[in-house]
Amino acid sequence: xxxxxxxxYAVVAEMIDVWEGAGVVDAETARRLRGSVSxxxxxxxxxxxxxxxxxxxxxxxxxxxxxQTEWLVALIRRVFGSAPLVKCVFxxxxxxxFYAAAYRRRLRRPERVFTNEAVLMLGxxxxxxxxxxxxxxxxGEDGHFSLLLALAAAVYAVIAVAMGSSLVWIFAxxxxxxxxxxxxxxxxxxxxxxxxxxxPARFALYGVALVAAQxxxxxxxxxxxxxxxxxxxxxxxxxxxxxxxSIFGNNGLADGSWRQTGRAELxxxxxxxxxxxxxxxxxxxxxxDMMLRGYGAVFLAVNVYTRFFENFWNAxxxxxxxxxxxxxxxxxxxxxxxxxxxxRRGRGSDGAEDGRDD
Numbered sequence: 536x537x538x539x540x541x542x543x544y545a546v547v548a549e550m551i552d553v554w555e556g557a558g559v560v561d562a563e564t565a566r567r568l569r570g571s572v573s574x575x576x577x578x579x580x581x582x583x584x585x586x587x588x589x590x591x592x593x594x595x596x597x598x599x600x601x602x603q604t605e606w607l608v609a610l611i612r613r614v615f616g617s618a619p620l621v622k623c624v625f626x627x628x629x630x631x632x633f634y635a636a637a638y639r640r641r642l643r644r645p646e647r648v649f650t651n652e653a654v655l656m657l658g659x660x661x662x663x664x665x666x667x668x669x670x671x672x673x674x675g676e677d678g679h680f681s682l683l684l685a686l687a688a689a690v691y692a693v694i695a696v697a698m699g700s701s702l703v704w705i706f707a708x709x710x711x712x713x714x715x716x717x718x719x720x721x722x723x724x725x726x727x728x729x730x731x732x733x734x735p736a737r738f739a740l741y742g743v744a745l746v747a748a749q750x751x752x753x754x755x756x757x758x759x760x761x762x763x764x765x766x767x768x769x770x771x772x773x774x775x776x777x778x779x780x781s782i783f784g785n786n787g788l789a790d791g792s793w794r795q796t797g798r799a800e801l802x803x804x805x806x807x808x809x810x811x812x813x814x815x816x817x818x819x820x821x822x823x824d825m826m827l828r829g830y831g832a833v834f835l836a837v838n839v840y841t842r843f844f845e846n847f848w849n850a851x852x853x854x855x856x857x858x859x860x861x862x863x864x865x866x867x868x869x870x871x872x873x874x875x876x877x878x879r880r881g882r883g884s885d886g887a888e889d890g891r892d893d
Contacts, residue, residue, distance in 0.1 A: 619672035626665035633658030681717035739776035745769025
């Protein structure tokens with residue numbers, strides 16, 4: 536007996552019904568297929584994932600709270616001293632212990648995926664602490680802390696490739712993006728622009744670079760397993776940045792210069808945002824890629840509703856505003872339901888035609 540989640544069991548049971556109704560399998564075979572699978576009474580896999588996520592959050596909050604207590608701070612100073620470099624070495628050694636433990640657990644218990652990733656995450660957090668204390672030890676009076684972010688990205692990338700961890704790879708990509716923002720900010724004197732681009736424009740280019748880079752990752756055996764994660768992070772950077780530019784334009788955010796953005800410029804960025812989301816949706820439908828399709832559909836909707844709020848929030852009665860908003864969401868939900876039902880009927884009719892052909 537194979538136990539699967541209730542959602543997957545519903546799909547399998549539906550397909551067996553379709554096959555039996557279309558004559559692909561006889562009643563006895565359908566009965567044996569139904570008897571070979573059963574739904575899990577409780578999804579322990581998902582429960583384990585979220586419990587370990589909550590455990591890591593509790594560890595982080597608990598450590599942060601303990602470090603605020605006077606007696607523990609005094610104890611740490613007495614044992615390790617107050618030198619930042621000592622603390623940097625301590626957290627680096629702690630990170631090495633967690634990485635070694637995660638590696639051994641993966642060899643001995645490869646089925647404990649979530650627990651192994653949780654131990655690896657403790658190493659990631661220890662690495663971040665070590666690099667932060669390294670910055671304190673070196674002194675950051677010049678504000679060039681972006682070098683520490685570059686170091687974090689490099690360390691995470693090496694650990695991700697060595698361990699084959701997608702989660703650590705995602706941390707490496709976000710650290711690299713943070714380095715880009717901090718480095719360009721430092722080079723530009725922390726002004727609003729770098730080479731004529733504000734921060735969202737820079738992150739949009741970073742997203743494009745990641746999307747382009749994932750096309751070549753299949754050629755590398757070590758990087759091929761990170762292709763989908765790289766594509767997802769790249770699309771996230773690209774679409775969130777374009778969404779912000781469709782609101783503020785290519786103008787400074789902190790100095791308030793975005794308030795003088797012309798409508799023509801905003802319209803241009805809205806069009807670019809819509810075009811990028813449309814291309815993602817089209818490619819997703821054409822290649823049956825759920826990720827591309829999902830990003831395209833979600834951010835097309837974000838674009839439309841953002842424009843609705845921009846143009847009608849102040850000009851329209853709030854009651855009428857929310858009635859129109861609710862009606863549009865109702866229509867979208869009804870359309871999605873009709874598409875889902877049509878797809879179910881399509882699967883059934885296809886199976887019936889195949890049965891008649893046989």
